[in-house]
Amino acid sequence: MSLRHALLGLLADSPQTGYDLTKRFDQTLSGYAWSAGHSQIYPELKRMMGDGLVGVVDEGARGSKTYGITDEGRAELRRWMFSPVGDTPPRNEFVLRLFMLSSLDLADTRVLTENMAAASEQEVAELRQAISDIEKHTPADAGPGYARFAAEFGLRYFQLQADWARWVLSELEKHRDQPDS
Amino acid sequence: MSLRHALLGLLADSPQTGYDLTKRFDQTLSGYAWSAGHSQIYPELKRMMGDGLVGVVDEGARGSKTYGITDEGRAELRRWMFSPVGDTPPRNEFVLRLFMLSSLDLADTRVLTENMAAASEQEVAELRQAISDIEKHTPADAGPGYARFAAEFGLRYFQLQADWARWVLSELEKHRDQPDS
DNA sequence: GTTCGACATGTCAACACCAACATGTCAAAG
DNA sequence: CTTTGACATGTTGGTGTTGACATGTCGAAC
Incomplete structure (x- = not known):
């Protein structure tokens, strides 16, 4: 609960x-x-x-x-x-979708992965702005900024999504020239 | 749904x-x-x-x-x-907990963050093993490996949790010597 | 004076989810 | 032959979650 x-x-x-x-x-x-x-x-x-x-x-x-x-x-x-984490099972629709990429054909996979990368990069940009706002309104003598910690996690998470999507695209590219053999 | x-x-x-x-x-x-x-x-x-x-x-x-x-x-x-991602709201207990770090005192925060880092590093190690198994059992001429993509995401995610936790610890350390002023 | 938007709290029906209960088959080992 | 463990499918009660419905206050602008 x-x-x-x-x-x-x-x-x-x-x-x-x-x-x-x-x-x-x-x-x-x-x-x-x-x-x-x-x-x-x-x-x-x-x-x-x-x-x-x-x-x-x-x-x-x-x-x-x-x-x-x-x-x-x-x-x-x-x-x-x-208490130990993990009592609630993880549910992540973004990750679920990427597990399902194999159900699409190669062209669709590329388009979708490109979309995911772009959407994540958009969110990275928004969070960067939010973090910059936090730091502007925080006096330099303040203690550890917990809101800043949480925002940093979000930033890294969206950056990860974006990086991962770009990496998948590059892997797909590798296999384009040598579809088999 | x-x-x-x-x-x-x-x-x-x-x-x-x-x-x-x-x-x-x-x-x-x-x-x-x-x-x-x-x-x-x-x-x-x-x-x-x-x-x-x-x-x-x-x-x-x-x-x-x-x-x-x-x-x-x-x-x-x-x-x-x-369809656009985000129609289902995200629920992540790990992230929820780190939002709540501010409710603890400094000593507790350090212990808990250390725990989180260690747990994540454990999971990184396990996933690395799993990925190495996947690659061993995949012939070199196979197409893009979607299971490999998903596992890579998991790996990066746990690595992110671990890195983030270590980063928070270092930030906490910075503020230890200069608690105020 | 009335209208509009933010403040503020509540209920209810439908749906998602989970643990526990319940039942039965088949193959292999002993 | 019987027990054990994997295969296989179901139901049910309780809790978590959501969107829609419902009600009312207060301040400011027009």
Whole structure:
């Protein structure tokens, strides 16, 4: 149940409303980490309150409730962080597609791989921009920048996709002149 | 609905039984692409037959049914391969955890990152072995090796995780001597 | 004063997924 | 002959996930 731990992690940073958390998922985690809509988040927050992992620390305008993490929540988060990875099976549609490349003919394979490379390079460019923004708005005396760490991972990941796709293209090229024998 | 397309892709290679497909998921795709148990696969095959994407091409011993992909199935697979990626949201627990690193204290962060690096390096070693096996059993005159492509992606991915974790450790080190000011 | 967009929370039906339960066949070894 | 392990297919209950529906507040612009 990773949704719960994702919420705990976000609340460990600072108390937030369900609305805030929904936006954070959309802007920060979505892309290469996790995603959740508000229809999943609100009920989960209630359940977590029932389990004593979070509490309502403030009620503002428009019926908003600000949730904060409890000591019990922090303990649970830490326990999860140190538990072995792999309890949730990996699902990656990009990788799945590349496993399926063999079902296409050579011409299609080239076009598709080219598309994948271009799309990944586009994402690399966007992330580079985002990282440059992060660094602009961070004072030089700040501690280790965790948002920067995560962004760096994303950058390297998209760069990997792009590099891999270009490598596949070059391998396909090698075999074009000598289709058999 | 990626399960359907994963099955189509496997069947595009050769006709297989539900049992075969279950094993293929386990051995080939599981790890960094997709996973599915037989309790998901058998009903899905039935549904796909209802939709005309696959058909039973043979019935063997022990009540086994061998499914084959139809022309309609091939068309659907091709359509999917060329549709934009990203219709299914990414879920990656490893990445989620690294987003949550900031919730730990510095000592914990170091230990955890060290763990991540070591685990990834272990997986790199295993995959290198697997790739070397693939190349040993592939005649030199074979066409482009798609299994090799996929394995290469896995290798690069785990190498990325390891490199990233080592990089984070070095960044943490930088800030140790100058915690503030 | 009303309209529009962001804020804010909720429910519900349908679908995806998984672990566990359930059943039976066939071949080989002992 | 019986046991064991691989082959082979199913169902079911519970949980996770999503998109659509539903409701209401507040501030600013027109």
